[in-house]
Amino acid sequence: xxxxxxxxxxxxxxxxxxxxxxxxxxxxxxxxxxxxxxxxxxxxxxxxxxxxxxxxxxxxxxxxxxxxxxxxxxxxxxxxxxxxxxxxxxxxxxxxxxxxxxxxxxxxxxxxxxxxxxxxxxxxxxxxxxxxxxxxxxxxxxxxxxxxxxxxxxxxxxxxxxxxxxxxxxxxxxxxxxxxxxxxxxxxxxxxxxxxxxxxxxxxxxxxxxxxxxxxxxxxxxxxxxxxxxxxxxxxxxxxxxxxxxxxxxxxxxxxxxxxxxxxxxxxxxxxxxxxxxxxxxxxxxxxxxxxxxxxxxxxxxxxxxxxxxxxxxxx
Amino acid sequence: xxxxxxxxxxxxxxxxxxxxxxxxxxxxxxxxxxxxxxxxxxxxxxxxxxxxxxxxxxxxxxxxxxxxxxxxxxxxxxxxxxxxxxxxxxxxxxxxxxxxxxxxxxxxxxxxxxxxxxxxxxxxxxxxxxxxxxxxxxxxxxxxxxxxxxxxxxxxxxxxxxxxxxxxxxxxxxxxxxxxxxxxxxxxxxxxxxxxxxxxxxxxxxxxxxxxxxxxxxxxxxxxxxxxxxxxxxxxxxxxxxxxxxxxxxxxxxxxxxxxxxxxxxxxxxxxxxxxxxxxxxxxxxxxxxxxxxxxxxxxxxxxxxxxxxxxxxxx
Numbered sequence: 122x123x124x125x126x127x128x129x130x131x132x133x134x135x136x137x138x139x140x141x142x143x144x145x146x147x148x149x150x151x152x153x154x155x156x157x158x159x160x161x162x163x164x165x166x167x168x169x170x171x172x173x174x175x176x177x178x179x180x181x182x183x184x185x186x187x188x189x190x191x192x193x194x195x196x197x198x199x200x201x202x203x204x205x206x207x208x209x210x211x212x213x214x215x216x217x218x219x220x221x222x223x224x225x226x227x228x229x230x231x232x233x234x235x236x237x238x239x240x241x242x243x244x245x246x247x248x249x250x251x252x253x254x255x256x257x258x259x260x261x262x263x264x265x266x267x268x269x270x271x272x273x274x275x276x277x278x279x280x281x282x283x284x285x286x287x288x289x290x291x292x293x294x295x296x297x298x299x300x301x302x303x304x305x306x307x308x309x310x311x312x313x314x315x316x317x318x319x320x321x322x323x324x325x326x327x328x329x330x331x332x333x334x335x336x337x338x339x340x341x342x343x344x345x346x347x348x349x350x351x352x353x354x355x356x357x358x359x360x361x362x363x364x365x366x367x368x369x370x371x372x373x374x375x376x377x378x379x380x381x382x383x384x385x386x387x388x389x390x391x392x393x394x395x396x397x398x399x400x401x402x403x404x405x406x407x408x409x410x411x412x413x414x415x416x417x418x419x420x421x422x423x424x425x426x427x428x429x430x431x432x433x434x435x436x437x
Numbered sequence: 438x439x440x441x442x443x444x445x446x447x448x449x450x451x452x453x454x455x456x457x458x459x460x461x462x463x464x465x466x467x468x469x470x471x472x473x474x475x476x477x478x479x480x481x482x483x484x485x486x487x488x489x490x491x492x493x494x495x496x497x498x499x500x501x502x503x504x505x506x507x508x509x510x511x512x513x514x515x516x517x518x519x520x521x522x523x524x525x526x527x528x529x530x531x532x533x534x535x536x537x538x539x540x541x542x543x544x545x546x547x548x549x550x551x552x553x554x555x556x557x558x559x560x561x562x563x564x565x566x567x568x569x570x571x572x573x574x575x576x577x578x579x580x581x582x583x584x585x586x587x588x589x590x591x592x593x594x595x596x597x598x599x600x601x602x603x604x605x606x607x608x609x610x611x612x613x614x615x616x617x618x619x620x621x622x623x624x625x626x627x628x629x630x631x632x633x634x635x636x637x638x639x640x641x642x643x644x645x646x647x648x649x650x651x652x653x654x655x656x657x658x659x660x661x662x663x664x665x666x667x668x669x670x671x672x673x674x675x676x677x678x679x680x681x682x683x684x685x686x687x688x689x690x691x692x693x694x695x696x697x698x699x700x701x702x703x704x705x706x707x708x709x710x711x712x713x714x715x716x717x718x719x720x721x722x723x724x725x726x727x728x729x730x731x732x733x734x735x736x737x738x739x740x741x742x743x744x745x746x747x748x749x750x751x752x753x
Contacts (some may be wrong), residue, residue, distance in 0.1 A: 227512075297613055298694050299685075300701035363683065370675065378614050385616035390712060395705045 123268070133335050137373040150189045151336045155324050159191075162310040164322040165279045171195040172277035172319070174268055175221075179216025179337035179344045180374050182221050184325055186342060188281070189225060197222055200267050201233035202260060203241025207350045214345045221342065230275070232267050238424060243351075248427040256351055259423070262358070266420040269410055272319035284323040287330035290375045291360040293382055302396040306386070316402045316411040322338030327376070330361075449651050449658045453689040460655050467652045471640050478626040480638040483593045487511040488593040488635070490584055491537075491545070493530025495653035495660045496599030498537050500641055503543060504597070511597070513538055516583050517549035518576060519557025530661045537658065542647060546591070548583050556743060559667075564743040565612045572667055575739070582736040585726055588635035599640040603646035606691045607676040609698055618712040622702070632718045632727035645691070646677075 122131040124143035125252070131141035142150055165171060171188060175181040175197040188195040199218045204210045215231070222229035240248065244264060246256030274282050289308070296304040300371040312321040325333060337344055352358060368375045386393075402411040405418035407425075412418035417425065440448040440459035447457035458466055474480070481487060487504060489496040491513040504511040515534045520526045531547070538545035551557040555565060558579060562572030588596050605624070612620040628637040641649060653660055668674060684691045702709075718727040721734035723741075728734035733741065 177604075245459050298690065298697075300694075300697040300706065302701050302704070302706040305706070359686065363679065367679065374614065378616075381616035385618050388618070389708050390616065390618040390621070392705050 132339070133332075135332065137329065137368075137376055138352045143393075147335065148339055151183075151328070151332070152190050154327070155187050156191055158310070159322075159324055162322070164192070164281075164311055164324060165320070167193060169194070169278040170276065171279045171281050172230075172268070172272050172275070173197050173281045174264075174283070175199050176216050176283070177217040177345045178283070179329075179342065180285050180288075180325060180333050182217070182342050183284075183333050183337045183340070183342050184281060184283040185221070185227065186225070186340060187336075188324070189227060194278070196228040196230065198268065199229060199231045200264055201231060201235070202263075203233070203235045203352050204243060204256075204349060204351065205241075206243065209345060210345070210347060210350060213347075217344050229327060230271055232271065234263060234267070238263075240427060244317055245423070245427060253421065255355075257355065260351075260434050262420055262423065266408070266410065266418075269318055270408070273410075277319055278314075280319045280321050282321070282323055283325055283333075284332050285325045286376060286379060287361050287364070288357075289323065290364050290379045291357045291365045293379060294360045294364060295356060302391070306391050306393045306396045308382075310383070318411055326413050327380070346368070448655070449648075451645075451648065451713055453684075454693055460712075462521050463651065467499075467644070467648070468506050470643070471503050471683075472507055474626070474637075474643055475640055478638070480597075480627055480640060481509070481636070483509060485510070485594040486592065487595045487597050488546075488584070488588050488591070489513050489597045490580075490599070491515050491534050493533040493661045494599070495658065496601050496604075496641060496649050497601075498533070498660050499649050499656070500599040501537070501543065501599060501654045502541070502656060503652075504640070505543060507738070509676060512544040512546065512563065512593075514584065514587050515545060515547045516580055517547060517551070518579075519549075519551045520559060520572075520667065522559065522667060524663060526665060527659070529663075533660050546587055548587065550579060550583070554579075554740060561739070563717065563744060565739045567739065571671075575731075576667075578736055578739065582724070582726065582734075585634055586724070589633060589726075593635055594630075596635045596637050598637070598639055599641055599644050599649075601641045601644050601649050602691060602695060603677050605639065605642045606680050606695045607673045610676045610680060610697060611672060618707070622707050622709045622712045624698075626699070627707070634727055643692070643696070 122134050122141045123129065124131045124146050125140055126146040127143060129143045132144045133147045134141040151200070167217040171193055173181065173185045173188065173195050175185055185195060185197055185285050197218065199215060201215055202211050205212050218229065221227075234245070240262045242256050245263065246252050246259040249259060249366070252258040268280055271277070293305075293308060296308065336342075350360075364375050364378075379428045385391075400413040402413055403415070404410070405412045405416075405421055407417045407421040408417055410420075414422070438450050440462050441456055443459060443463040445459045448460045449463045450457040465652065468578045487509055489497065489501045489504065489511050491501055493515070501511060501513055513534065515531060517531055518527050521528050536544065537543070550629045554561070558572050558576045561579065562568050565575060568574040576617070584596055587593070609621075609624055612624065626642045628640050632637040664674075665739040680691050680694075701707075716729040718729055719731070720726070721728045721730075721732075721737055723733045723737040726734055726736075730738070
């Protein structure tokens with residue numbers, strides 16, 4: 122297999138694109154494609170300040186690397202979740218993130234959830250009785266809160282996350298299996314700024330997970346290989362496996378599923394005005410972030426709950 | 438496991454409905470549910486004349502049986518496709534259909550494609566160079582033509598087919614994977630009468646395939662076990678396998694996928710007026726059936742092509 126660009130030995134063969142490339146040209150191709158997606162979906166410009174949510178994994182570190190290579194003003198935000206029970210997941214991912222930032226002389230903001238809010242994510246989940254034994258819902262809620270807070274307080278225009286095609290296709294698949302209209306009309310590479318929340322973008326949404334793995338490895342980016350221990354057995358991982366099976370049988374199926382969805386929506390398949398039942402947002406009386414609840418937002422209500430000592434345990 | 442109705446030993450346990458029933462009450466439950474679906478989707482009334490497309494398989498023979506038990510005026514239509522190469526598929530399925538009609542004293546119309554149109558389906562497919570080695574497209578085109586013709590010529594109000602939930606979910610899955618808007622807005626348990634084409638209904642669309650197998654077996658209906666030999670390796674069978682995998686992991690997932698789709702569409706998820714690009718139909722100059730083509734319909738054009746002797750072989 123030869124590189125389509127230079128004819129040298131290819132190191133990556135993408136059956137879904139019918140494209141093989143050598144290391145050098147693969148490492149050029151990924152940023153070129155990213156730049157194309159940034160433009161196509163009107164994500165951001167070179168004048169804007171970008172906050173990249175970095176977890177220490179291959180996708181977010183690669184995203185940060187690519188944006189930096191493309192000349193964007195992208196700082197990092199690492200959120201320490203305190204998931205260090207079975208393995209040192211958070212400690213290790215923080216270490217990789219700091220190492221990357223140092224080596225590339227990039228600015229990194231770190232927020233430690235336990236230090237700032239009193240409890241790590243697993244403890245918060247236990248104390249708040251949310252999520253039925255899995256801290257994922259509490260983790261999502263907390264990360265959204267922190268990302269929005271830092272973006273707003275430090276004046277970032279855009280919040281960028283490392284979601285890849287496998288992530289997006291799995292989310293789409295889950296929403297399609299139950300035909301959740303509200304979720305279908307909202308899933309997008311770009312969520313515009315609204316009510317004081319920064320614009321949210323996913324510049325890697327069209328890259329296969331394995332393409333990002335190849336990028337990180339070939340670029341020599343050191344990242345945490347382990348998945349979050351709480352993600353084992355999750356629905357999204359199950360959907361990813363099903364979609365991988367489909368992809369193996371029909372190369373390109375995953376990309377087609379996602380791209381045809383974006384195209385169909387653009388061409389008016391969905392009654393967006395009918396489906397987008399976004400409630401009116403007000404300001405949380407405690408943190409000031411937009412919320413659909415009256416008074417305090419979900420995050421502040423959770424925090425109020427876990428801070429009260431000797432609070433009656435509603436499981437009993 | 439005990440029958441929910443009478444407490445006797447259950448023979449069928451439907452995890453997806455959390456319902457177990459004995460033979461007697463299962464054989465009552467299926468027609469009751471069918472009656473409920475016929476009413477819910479406004480399929481037909483007791484005054485209307487129904488033509489059931491029977492293939493000799495478990496679904497269509499069970500449908501005919503159920504409609505008969507419920508007191509509907511339902512005659513059968515068997516279409517002889519001439520698929521008797523590897524196994525006597527058509528001959529056997531005809532034999533089972535005739536046996537069922539005789540035993541239940543039901544009226545059966547039989548149309549033999551080779552006798553009426555000069556060639557069996559496999560030969561028609563070969564001569565017309567349609568379908569890339571698979572006669573499924575030619576078979577579908579021919580069956581639609583014959584069903585519409587018989588329904589119109591013999592004055593039937595409704596054409597009923599035995600599609601079950603597995604069929605409908607697989608079709609929906611295929612259309613969703615490529616987000617085919619036109620197909621998504623058209624897939625329905627009922628297609629209303631239009632331009633002289635009889636209404637089309639699928640009264641079994643909410644039953645799992647295994648539920649129909651259990652019904653046929655418990656009712657003692659003799660049917661052809663083999664699938665059409667040309668269906669082996671087809672995309673729809675592949676999608677059924679994937680959905681079965683999902684169903685095994687999450688009982689009820691297949692039903693939820695289909696029902697939530699119908700519900701979402703009813704609640705306005707899709708921009709139906711925007712998507713339904715049905716072209717204006719005119720009458721085929723040869724057979725008189727509605728067609729979107731100018732002049733002759735697809736079926737008549739195919740027939741004209743295969744009737745010309747010494748026609749140049751456009752593969753060469």
